[in-house]
Amino acid sequence: MSDETPRYDFGPLKAKYGDLIVIELEGKTLAFKRLTKAQLTQMKTQINKKPDLVIDITINSCEFNCVLGSEHFKDLADRYPLAFCGNEDTKGVIDALMDLARGGAAGPSIRVE
Amino acid sequence: MPAIDLDDARAEHGRLIRVDLRGREYVFRPMALDEAQRVAERLDAAPEVALSTAIAAVRECYLATQVDDGYRSDTALFEEAAENFPLAFSAERGVCARLLRLASEQLADQVKEAISRWRGSERQLGSIAEDLLAFKEHQGGQASAKALAGALHVAEGLDTLKGLYKLHLSFMRALGKRRG
Numbered sequence: 313m314s315d316e317t318p319r320y321d322f323g324p325l326k327a328k329y330g331d332l333i334v335i336e337l338e339g340k341t342l343a344f345k346r347l348t349k350a351q352l353t354q355m356k357t358q359i360n361k362k363p364d365l366v367i368d369i370t371i372n373s374c375e376f377n378c379v380l381g382s383e384h385f386k387d388l389a390d391r392y393p394l395a396f397c398g399n400e401d402t403k404g405v406i407d408a409l410m411d412l413a414r415g416g417a418a419g420p421s422i423r424v425e
Numbered sequence: 426m427p428a429i430d431l432d433d434a435r436a437e438h439g440r441l442i443r444v445d446l447r448g449r450e451y452v453f454r455p456m457a458l459d460e461a462q463r464v465a466e467r468l469d470a471a472p473e474v475a476l477s478t479a480i481a482a483v484r485e486c487y488l489a490t491q492v493d494d495g496y497r498s499d500t501a502l503f504e505e506a507a508e509n510f511p512l513a514f515s516a517e518r519g520v521c522a523r524l525l526r527l528a529s530e531q532l533a534d535q536v537k538e539a540i541s542r543w544r545g546s547e548r549q550l551g552s553i554a555e556d557l558l559a560f561k562e563h564q565g566g567q568a569s570a571k572a573l574a575g576a577l578h579v580a581e582g583l584d585t586l587k588g589l590y591k592l593h594l595s596f597m598r599a600l601g602k603r604r605g
Binding site for chain 1 (some may be wrong): 443
């Protein structure tokens with residue numbers, strides 16, 4: 313018998329949501345769908361209004377977009393908030409979601425001819 | 426969904442902006458100066474909807490998307506990309522930022538050209554007033570060479586608070602002389 317945790321089949325989720333951000337924390341797998349334009353706009357508006365609540369706002373965005381393992385989200389976010397909201401030194405789930413919305417960490421390749 | 430010939434498009438618009446996003450290419454025309462100005466104003470006026478403003482601005486410049494057999498103008502493909510990768514088109518690090526920067530570079534070139542034409546001309550108070558009026562015209566979206574030169578001259582004056590004060594004073598005096 314193998315000790316390895318059986319890998320989750322993300323096929324149906326990918327078919328439904330497209331690219332996913334998948335993390336594993338304390339042996340629990342969580343998957344997040346991409347942020348929409350409206351969500352990004354709303355998040356920015358909220359952060360502009362209440363910059364002191366940036367951690368809560370970004371974690372809420374992660375929670376809203378959690379499509380797998382959401383039953384573990386609150387507990388994990390409570391214990392490991394930086395895993396989700398990140399900080400200057402460490403990227404969190406929200407940074408990965410932002411990179412996804414940018415088309416990759418480096419963003420699009422643009423050339424002028 | 427008409428097919429687009431990139432050579433024809435380049436001939437029409439001068440330059441093309443080609444964006445590779447996840448292996449698919451999207452082609453845009455440069456943003457006109459008055460367009461860029463309007464977009465910049467909207468971005469300043471309503472930062473909370475900056476992303477939507479940026480995407481709308483980029484949509485206006487959209488020309489074509491790479492498909493199997495060439496390039497096609499299909500806004501549905503652009504909308505799909507904007508929905509999937511909205512930040513790729515943002516005014517911060519995305520396509521909109523690049524289009525605005527290109528317009529800004531074009532503006533700077535035009536200003537230099539206008540300044541070189543004006544070099545040697547007398548810069549009296551009356552001409553400063555004209556600069557300010559031209560700048561006002563420039564703010565309204567008319568980017569004539571004279572307006573752009575005026576904009577640059579005013580911008581130089583606005584560089585410091587003292588400069589702003591002096592410029593304002595000159596303007597008021599010049600208007601007083603005109604009226605008097």
